[in-house]
Amino acid sequence: MSAAMALVVQKYGGTSVGSLERIRAVARRVSDTVAEGHRVAVVVSAMAGETDQLVELAREIGGDPPPAREYDALVATGEQKSIALLSMALQRIGQPACSLTGPQIALRTDAVHTRARIRSIDAARIHKVLDGGAVAVIAGFQGSDEQGSITTLGRGGSDTSAVAVAAALQADVCEILTDVPGVFTADPNLVAAARKLDRISYEEMIEMASLGAKVLQIRSVKFAMDYDLPLHVRSSFEPGEGTWVTREEDIMERLVVSGVTYNRNEAKIRVRGVRDEPGVAARLFAPLSEAGIVVDMIVQNLGGDGLTDMTFTVPKTDYRTALALAEQTASQIAEGGVEGDEEIAKVSIVGLGMKDHAGVATKMFELLGAEGINIQMISTSEIKISVVIEEKYTELAVRTLHAAFVEDGAAAPAVE
Amino acid sequence: MSAAMALVVQKYGGTSVGSLERIRAVARRVSDTVAEGHRVAVVVSAMAGETDQLVELAREIGGDPPPAREYDALVATGEQKSIALLSMALQRIGQPACSLTGPQIALRTDAVHTRARIRSIDAARIHKVLDGGAVAVIAGFQGSDEQGSITTLGRGGSDTSAVAVAAALQADVCEILTDVPGVFTADPNLVAAARKLDRISYEEMIEMASLGAKVLQIRSVKFAMDYDLPLHVRSSFEPGEGTWVTREEDIMERLVVSGVTYNRNEAKIRVRGVRDEPGVAARLFAPLSEAGIVVDMIVQNLGGDGLTDMTFTVPKTDYRTALALAEQTASQIAEGGVEGDEEIAKVSIVGLGMKDHAGVATKMFELLGAEGINIQMISTSEIKISVVIEEKYTELAVRTLHAAFVEDGAAAPAVE
Numbered sequence: 001m002s003a004a005m006a007l008v009v010q011k012y013g014g015t016s017v018g019s020l021e022r023i024r025a026v027a028r029r030v031s032d033t034v035a036e037g038h039r040v041a042v043v044v045s046a047m048a049g050e051t052d053q054l055v056e057l058a059r060e061i062g063g064d065p066p067p068a069r070e071y072d073a074l075v076a077t078g079e080q081k082s083i084a085l086l087s088m089a090l091q092r093i094g095q096p097a098c099s100l101t102g103p104q105i106a107l108r109t110d111a112v113h114t115r116a117r118i119r120s121i122d123a124a125r126i127h128k129v130l131d132g133g134a135v136a137v138i139a140g141f142q143g144s145d146e147q148g149s150i151t152t153l154g155r156g157g158s159d160t161s162a163v164a165v166a167a168a169l170q171a172d173v174c175e176i177l178t179d180v181p182g183v184f185t186a187d188p189n190l191v192a193a194a195r196k197l198d199r200i201s202y203e204e205m206i207e208m209a210s211l212g213a214k215v216l217q218i219r220s221v222k223f224a225m226d227y228d229l230p231l232h233v234r235s236s237f238e239p240g241e242g243t244w245v246t247r248e249e250d251i252m253e254r255l256v257v258s259g260v261t262y263n264r265n266e267a268k269i270r271v272r273g274v275r276d277e278p279g280v281a282a283r284l285f286a287p288l289s290e291a292g293i294v295v296d297m298i299v300q301n302l303g304g305d306g307l308t309d310m311t312f313t314v315p316k317t318d319y320r321t322a323l324a325l326a327e328q329t330a331s332q333i334a335e336g337g338v339e340g341d342e343e344i345a346k347v348s349i350v351g352l353g354m355k356d357h358a359g360v361a362t363k364m365f366e367l368l369g370a371e372g373i374n375i376q377m378i379s380t381s382e383i384k385i386s387v388v389i390e391e392k393y394t395e396l397a398v399r400t401l402h403a404a405f406v407e408d409g410a411a412a413p414a415v416e
Numbered sequence: 417m418s419a420a421m422a423l424v425v426q427k428y429g430g431t432s433v434g435s436l437e438r439i440r441a442v443a444r445r446v447s448d449t450v451a452e453g454h455r456v457a458v459v460v461s462a463m464a465g466e467t468d469q470l471v472e473l474a475r476e477i478g479g480d481p482p483p484a485r486e487y488d489a490l491v492a493t494g495e496q497k498s499i500a501l502l503s504m505a506l507q508r509i510g511q512p513a514c515s516l517t518g519p520q521i522a523l524r525t526d527a528v529h530t531r532a533r534i535r536s537i538d539a540a541r542i543h544k545v546l547d548g549g550a551v552a553v554i555a556g557f558q559g560s561d562e563q564g565s566i567t568t569l570g571r572g573g574s575d576t577s578a579v580a581v582a583a584a585l586q587a588d589v590c591e592i593l594t595d596v597p598g599v600f601t602a603d604p605n606l607v608a609a610a611r612k613l614d615r616i617s618y619e620e621m622i623e624m625a626s627l628g629a630k631v632l633q634i635r636s637v638k639f640a641m642d643y644d645l646p647l648h649v650r651s652s653f654e655p656g657e658g659t660w661v662t663r664e665e666d667i668m669e670r671l672v673v674s675g676v677t678y679n680r681n682e683a684k685i686r687v688r689g690v691r692d693e694p695g696v697a698a699r700l701f702a703p704l705s706e707a708g709i710v711v712d713m714i715v716q717n718l719g720g721d722g723l724t725d726m727t728f729t730v731p732k733t734d735y736r737t738a739l740a741l742a743e744q745t746a747s748q749i750a751e752g753g754v755e756g757d758e759e760i761a762k763v764s765i766v767g768l769g770m771k772d773h774a775g776v777a778t779k780m781f782e783l784l785g786a787e788g789i790n791i792q793m794i795s796t797s798e799i800k801i802s803v804v805i806e807e808k809y810t811e812l813a814v815r816t817l818h819a820a821f822v823e824d825g826a827a828a829p830a831v832e
Contacts, residue, residue: 088478
């Protein structure tokens, strides 16, 4: 990619443009990429802290939540500010640049304010800037609906903007420049031996993102997968290759386990003695979804007595509300009581290679059991296994699984 | 106006929306106006201090001057922020409101960034909001050109936006809500006896604005005059009528002198012994206008020797440049030298009644002479007389003229 001339979309997050000095550094980086012979469109977040400040203002004057349409109009100023400043910094060092807001590239979304979905982009407007020899500096996170009202894509929406812009431009790559050097096999703060992955598949990345790895917004990865667009996650501060997120077929070495992730932001709720009748699950979960609470794992244990236990997890921020709702419903559908537990963690292993290897789950349970860690819930997909354990064992579990599956290849069961 | 239902455009300046508390006060004021039965569109400036901060950022990263297109994109965020916050504050107190940026109302301008001129406005977009029972909260100072690039109208541009919006809507009145209660016969900080005018003509207001009274932007008054739109300058903090700016015909009492103004921001340049040949004036002033320097007063004194003295004034900020340019030209067209003086003030009296009264100028000169104030230059129009004097006499001159012409009607010469 670096040898031939390419159309590159680069996305810089809020930390990367967090001060004028950092904006100048980004300008040099962008200008270097142009000097390598590439055409470059840049998608930028608001300066770190800016969005939080605006959100605070909105709550103070508009209530909580503030009116959604006006909230979007307000917070969208954050990205407009950073694209103007970055364009100035580029021009200052002799690199022509042109800032473009979401509405200016006709980044059309639905009308769901604060978490709008992208429908289309005017690629011609961006190409016109690139054809003129300038860098297009595009505001992430924002667009406008059919009425022309400003909309925003929700937290992390700049990743999605970048991928959507890259897809619309039919770019060769979408680079996500961030404060870490790439995607790691585990959180390096927890596991000293964690290493950067050279390549990872879209599917694995989606699992890792949804399981707690914060490097990429899950929607943006799905978007990239749909458009078959290679993502390149790399450091905005240091040179060097990061992690490529690509199609499964483009990955030579299919690791059994590509990464070990954890999530301590969920809580568990258990409803005991639910009568085993049609429709009880719906009755239990309908009030939660009406309240906008996203239920993650669900486990049902059927007893011999026609009663079952239902256990599920919700975000910790929704725990109190969810518990109250569950108690209300339980009084109608269950014989037993409702229990909650906030002291849990979800630990997961993710890897394409699991498709080809049997016994990975067994091995995982054995490893945890050997450390005296009790497994409370289990959930699996083709390429990941998640377990819920006591929160205090999080580090031990992650390190144990990383050592066995990632550091020591021998722990992988033999190929079938 | 207040009895019948009307379409009212209210403009609030940066001081009026300078804090969340003040924005809440503006919301109450707007809501009260709606409660009186009016349809209301509001045009808002950026919060006081916000624009200065953005300009400083632009200079730091973009140089001085920063790139104009990006400068406009940056500073336009100031008004976008204040319209969103005011709309939220309105909704919070139960008043439906909808924020609209310059681009959203298709406030189309030419492409002269940082001082663009308005071409058209999509009145239908605003009417749609009003028809829906909401207050339209419109960003002042900003628009977009034919390419869709964001433009700004220059300092004080929000006044112009407000008048243009009012004209486009065919509003009954454009209220300019500001931190003073109206237009005064003189600067109240200088003249204790200065009083608020109930009415003033467009022509007088234009003269007063261009002569240093800061209450209204001159372009906005010209705009209002062109569209025959009544302006009402009033306090945003206190209730009560302010000053109406209207057609001459609507003013019952034609004061000989409506106001005494002063301007200490100009400097004087004198070129001695200019050869009295065709085209010398053009040769003297062409380099100045090419440098973007606006020459205000020009006085030429023809001597008996075929040589003349040319004296003119320029803004103090352009004084050094103008002096250097004048010296270059003088070496080719003049026998004498070039002198400059920054210690001057221009003091003016303005009044429709001058049209009907002779001897006003004579009376003015006599009054100043009696105080020992020497007159260096004179310039007159149908409704104003300006003199340049030594700067240190500014207060004395303003007070003397105000006492004689405004406080003591007897000082006015008898009607012809």
